[in-house]
Amino acid sequence: PVSGGLRYSSVHRPLKKDLDAFIGDDNHPVATIKLTDENGNPITRDGVEISFIIARIVESGEYIDYITRDQNGATQAASEDEGEYVGQGGGVYVYTFATMLPADYNRSQTHTVALYGEKTIGSQTWVSNATFNLVPDGSAVRTVRDIVSIESCNTCHDPLALHGGVRRDVKVCITCHTSKIITPEGVTVDQIDPDSGNNIGFNIMIHKIHMGEMLPSVEAGSPYFIVGFGGSVHDYSTVVFPQDIRNCTKCHDESLATQAVDYKNDPTRASCGSCHDNVDFATATNHPTVQLNDNNCSGCHIPSGQEFDISVTGSHTVPLRASSLPGLNFSIVDVKSAETGNPRVRPGDHAQVTFSIKTDAGDVVDIADMDSISLVIAGPTTDYNIQDYSGSGVEVPGVDNFLREAPEDAEGPDENGNYTYTFNGIIPDNATGTYAVGIEGRKVEMVGGENLILFEEVEEAGRNEVS
Incomplete structure (x- = not known):
């Protein structure tokens, strides 16, 4: 069984103008963590397995992970655990990443340290996730990515637990599951599962998983699946969302996530095309015009309009809730x-x-x-x-x-x-x-x-x- 109890608190040292509290002079990120048990008592690292991620939010609003791996020829986001720990006492440890950031990394972008870990004693396992945001140039954090909250996920998936059950928080998930990734050679490419060819970006993959059997591609006979650890095939072609799929606010809950309204305020080809996967924006297949970027999406698809119009909320009107229909x-x-x-x-x-x-x-x-x-x-x-x-x-x-x-x-x-x-x-x-x-x-x-x-x-x- 997997249960709660292991706690991590991202207690980063106060930032100084020279930034050595987070990014060292050698460009190695440094994080300070505190480990406690479920009662708040400090514990040591004995038996605790922790993995770290360092990512930044780029102009598109998505994260790009600095740490990558080669997965059957495809570059994918990854984590590390081979850095150096220095104990400070009282459950506090300073971790220096093995990963070194590029010399020209953008110090004005929001950077996030994410970690996930577990400790097992006998048949009992404790799990915890944590994230910490900062801007390396010392300015205040103004750009974040907070579109869906784990509390929304856990209204159905209680708890949401992936990759062996240790990844539990969407804030951690989105640092790796991005639609784009930068290769070690510095080339920006789609981040895909090489075995299926499917993009594993959170905004694409999660929409497709929940759309499941209603995906146009699935209805046309092409299964939607992701190949995971050890070659395990996860086929989502028979998934049925347990209510009307147009109920966007079931996940994008404005009371739980500060950017939940982005689904209607900032429509993109990637997000819209994830469910409507029979649309080719480059050729205008099943779309009125060619769209080679996202600049004009919100020109036609305004946030809100009339029920059943082409605004984002209008085109996702749930008939049973529509005030313009007489009801049955x-x-x-x-x-x-x-x-x-x-x-x-x-x-x-x-x-x-x-x-x-x-x-x-x-x-x-x-x-x-x-x-x-x-x-x-x-x-x-x-x-x-x-x-x-x-x-x-x-x-x-x-x-x-x-x-x-x-x-x-x-x-x-x-x-x-x-x-x-x-x-x-x-x-x-x-x-x-x-x-x-x-x-x-x-x-x-x-x-x-x-x-x-x-x-x-x-x-x-x-x-x-x-x-």
Whole structure:
């Protein structure tokens, strides 16, 4: 098991104008750390494995790691642990990097020291991550990269733990997972997984992972995967985001990350093209015009506009939350036996279901306007056991405890706005226990207007009611 408890605090010595507190005269970065246990008591380095990263934020807003490695011919960001420690007592250590920064490194850029480490005693492992920002020329830190918070990640991944479980904080992840990297020869190249050819930049890779099976490339038959340590293949082609993928603020939460709004204020080809990977900006394939850089992205894709327009928030409108759509709501009002009128539907009876379809304002939706609607009966509720369910058809052959029918010829609406439908199929003669009735459906709305470049079909799916 992996649990918390090992703490690192980046307690860098006060900066002086000569910068020797962080970058030595020989251009080797120096970091001061303090190791404590889960109760805050100082501990020694015995049994503690720590890796260090030194990276800077460049003009694009991304990090570039100074430490690199060759991975099957591709240059990738890396970390180091072969530097020199000098103990100061009380759990404090001064670490001098083995890596030496170039003579012409930019002293006005934000630099970040990141570290991750672990200590194992028996079957128990303690893990901790830490980062520290500064500008080597002694000026205040004004440029940071804080677009997504680990607290957002951990609302689903609790905890987020990669590369053996020791990388736990997005602030550490983004120092290595950048879309570009500089080779030892000084050439800026895409940072890729050489086995798949996929870019491992955080803004690209994470979008693609969460898009998963909905990626246009995956839908076209090309799997999305990354090859990891020891040749392990991580195929994300079947990943399904557990809510509407257009809900950008699930990850980009403004209350948790200071730059969370960058997703809409600063759109880029890399970020947008990571999900819309059938777009080629260089040739204008699936895009109105050629875009060879990001300078004009926000000219058309402004941060916010109307729902369903081409603004960033507009084009990511979640239909179920759209105020411009009437809404679609199902309700099962009553279920009874068509033969007896009794709420107890017996084996051999036909179930009669009364239901409503209404807008958010409570207006009745004409069933003839529905693009799809189905009523389902299945049981017993303790174990549906519908292995042969195919997802289509009125009734699944060989399965007598499941009925699915389209109530397009339902009677109504009555004075209360309700429809009534009697199943053609019967409850099985050998039925026991409790059966459930459900309703599902969708309605397509056409949205558009003078401020919208394109008219778009939008599906409204009702929240499925089960009774």
